[in-house]
Amino acid sequence: MDQFDVVDIRNRIGYTFKDGSLLLxxxxxxxxxNEHGVKSNERLEFLGDSIVNMVVAEALFLRYPDRDEGFLSKARAQIVSTRSLARTVERIGISRYLRCGGGNxxxxxxxxxxxxxxxxESVVGAxxxxxxxxxxxxxxITDKLKDALQYDYTGDNVTDFKSKLIEHCAQKGRSVRFVTVPTPDAPSPDFTSEVVVDDRVLGKGRAASKKKAEQAAAKCAAESLKL
Known part of the structure; x- marks a missing residue:
């Protein structure tokens, strides 16, 4: 763990805490x-979880006035998923300051x-x-999840294959990653994507954008796994 740096955390999250004990x-x-007899972040996480869900739900409700509850729920699930929030924390660069027990x-x-x-979620609660x-x-929330909130969830249903695949792998404890690169010698913008599950390529896709190429690869992998 890096030494707890309040100034760096403040700069990264864009907020100055009046009560430093809440940040800690x-x-x-x-x-x-448990090791040191102090309070954990679990209660703050509980509060933050509800706030994140509400803020994202409101944003989607206002952005898609003609879509039904099922669509909104599915879009929200993608935005507030473990994978999405974990990536956001990685991008902000604050996980290094998390105080953990257990030595190594x-x-x-x-x-x-x-x-x-x-x-x-605990930072939001605090x-x-x-x-x-x-x-x-x-x-x-809207600043840190900006990219996810601005994504067009009205696109084709291939999006569902990617989320379905990620959810399936998470439930089964399997790793999943996408390797997406520009297609060599393509006459126009073109990308090729491979979806790798447990170090095995299960699907490939090619399209004019990275997102669509990944969706196509996810569809292929989902069909291979009979999802």
């Missing part, structure tokens, strides 16, 4: 709390996607208690 609590994993095991705890997602203003949380 937000970065306290249960393993550390702390590094593996910090690298766990679910733990990173929990950290995002902001809510510290600021007493949900607008502060809303500003943070």
């Amino acid at each position: 609590c937000a970065f306290t994993h249960s393993s550390f709390a 095991a702390g590094a593996s705890i910090r690298n766990n996607a679910a733990v990173k997602a929990d950290l995002f 902001m809510m208690i510290d600021a007493g203003d949900i607008a502060v949380c809303k500003s943070f």
Whole structure:
């Protein structure tokens, strides 16, 4: 764990805590709390989870006035998924400050996607208690999840294959990653994507954009797994 740097965290999240103990609590994993007899971030995570879901739900509700509940729920699930929130925390660069117990095991705890997602939610919960203003949380969430919120979820249904594949692999404890590169010597913008599950290529796709190429590869892999 890097030395807890309040200034760096403040700069990365874009918010200054009035109560420093709330910030410290937000970065306290249960393993550390149990070893040192302090509060963990689990209660803040509980609060933050509800706030993140509400803010994302409102954003989707306003953006897609003609879509039904099923569509909105599916889009929200993608945005607030463990994978999405974990990637956001990685991009912000704050997981290094998470206080974990277990000695050398702390590094593996910090690298766990679910733990990173929990950290995002606990920071939101801590902001809510510290600021007493949900607008502060809303500003943070919409900024950090900007790319996911701006994604066009009305596109073709291939999007469902990618989320279905990721969800299936998460449930089965299998790794999944996409390798997407420009197609060599293509006459126009063109990308080729491979989906790798447990180090085995299960699907390939090619399209005019990275996202569509990945969706096509995911569809191929999903069909291979009979999802």
